[in-house]
Amino acid sequence: MSKRPHIRFIINPTSGPKSKVDMAAQIQLHLDHGKFSHDVVYTQRAGHAPELASEAASSGCAIVVAVGGDGTVNEVARGLLHTDTALAILPRGSGNGLARHLLVPIMPQGALRVLNKGHVTTIDSGSINGHPFFTTAGIGFDAYISSVFAGNKKRGLQSYVELVMKEVRNYRHLPVKASINGAVIDTDCFVMAFANAAQYGNNAYIAPEADIQDGLLDVCLVRRLDIIKALNLSYSMLTNQLAHADSAEYFKTTHVQVETEEPMMFHADGEYMGKTSAFDVHIQPLSLKVVTPQISIA
Ligand SMILES: Nc1ncnc2c1ncn2[C@@H]1O[C@H](COP(=O)(O)OP(=O)(O)OP(=O)(O)O)[C@@H](O)[C@H]1O
Numbered sequence: 268m269s270k271r272p273h274i275r276f277i278i279n280p281t282s283g284p285k286s287k288v289d290m291a292a293q294i295q296l297h298l299d300h301g302k303f304s305h306d307v308v309y310t311q312r313a314g315h316a317p318e319l320a321s322e323a324a325s326s327g328c329a330i331v332v333a334v335g336g337d338g339t340v341n342e343v344a345r346g347l348l349h350t351d352t353a354l355a356i357l358p359r360g361s362g363n364g365l366a367r368h369l370l371v372p373i374m375p376q377g378a379l380r381v382l383n384k385g386h387v388t389t390i391d392s393g394s395i396n397g398h399p400f401f402t403t404a405g406i407g408f409d410a411y412i413s414s415v416f417a418g419n420k421k422r423g424l425q426s427y428v429e430l431v432m433k434e435v436r437n438y439r440h441l442p443v444k445a446s447i448n449g450a451v452i453d454t455d456c457f458v459m460a461f462a463n464a465a466q467y468g469n470n471a472y473i474a475p476e477a478d479i480q481d482g483l484l485d486v487c488l489v490r491r492l493d494i495i496k497a498l499n500l501s502y503s504m505l506t507n508q509l510a511h512a513d514s515a516e517y518f519k520t521t522h523v524q525v526e527t528e529e530p531m532m533f534h535a536d537g538e539y540m541g542k543t544s545a546f547d548v549h550i551q552p553l554s555l556k557v558v559t560p561q562i563s564i565a
Pocket residue numbers: 279280281282283284310311312313314315335336337338339340342359360361362363422423537538
């Protein structure tokens with residue numbers, strides 16, 4: 268490896284819209300080659316990116332760039348947790364939740380400008396039943412949507428919104444017992460979201476007050492949903508405000524345990540993880556180095 272800090276780009280060729288942007292060409296054009304050496308690798312399958320990222324970290328690579336959506340970001344970040352190698356993002360997904368929270372530009376040229384400056388900070392991550400997440404995890408409706416969306420041939424924001432509108436009328440809350448901050452809450456649960464970052468992606472804010480460096484998870488509990496609450500919640504999410512207390516409750520904590528009467532679906536960073544009836548959700552404070560613009564990212 269040369270004396271210049273090395274950057275590995277991990278490109279998921281299946282991510283995002285089928286646009287004509289050639290990411291390898293963008294990297295060649297806009298990366299500061301005087302400052303960094305680099306290599307570009309492509310994922311061959313789901314689950315390949317953590318191996319490529321952790322191999323880069325072991326060989327002393329300074330920065331690994333996830334070129335993809337939040338699924339790819341999750342996989343690359345998993346391979347870099349608790350190492351000195353920083354994650355950077357070249358967003359290619361439809362939601363780009365972590366990139367948006369970190370104020371990384373969505374267009375390749377802007378994201379590469381941030382990378383060239385190389386400003387590194389450290390953020391928290393979360394884990395749900397041992398699966399790391401960096402943006403949000405959740406049980407209930409959002410996990411159900413991630414399970415249906417995973418099998419959807421159509422991607423993108425419009426298909427996602429159509430899916431949510433169609434399914435929200437059919438999905439029913441389920442009883443859960445949650446332990447948060449020493450209190451046990453027996454409640455119905457339409458959705459319980461665990462937020463490290465403030466948004467799901469696409470500027471849909473599930474936890475407007477989430478601070479990615481405070482060592483805390485922001486929990487958003489929606490007990491039941493009717494049309495009025497759904498409208499209030501959607502409006503709040505799109506305007507980055509807390510929902511009315513009748514629609515959603517918010518908690519800040521380091522650890523949540525949830526038991527459910529029947530198995531419930533869960534997701535990590537929008538990827539469907541399966542169904543189970545016991546959940547253990549933790550924050551891992553300041554566990555991942557990331558490249559960000561040199562501005563406050565709280
Ligand atoms: N070469 C590959 N072939 C098939 N799947 C892959 C490959 N590389 C990565 N994956 C899987 O693709 C999944 C989805 O990737 P990602 O989230 O980046 O794109 P996306 O689904 O298009 O974006 P968004 O979630 O924002 O819509 C990842 O979780 C990863 O497991």
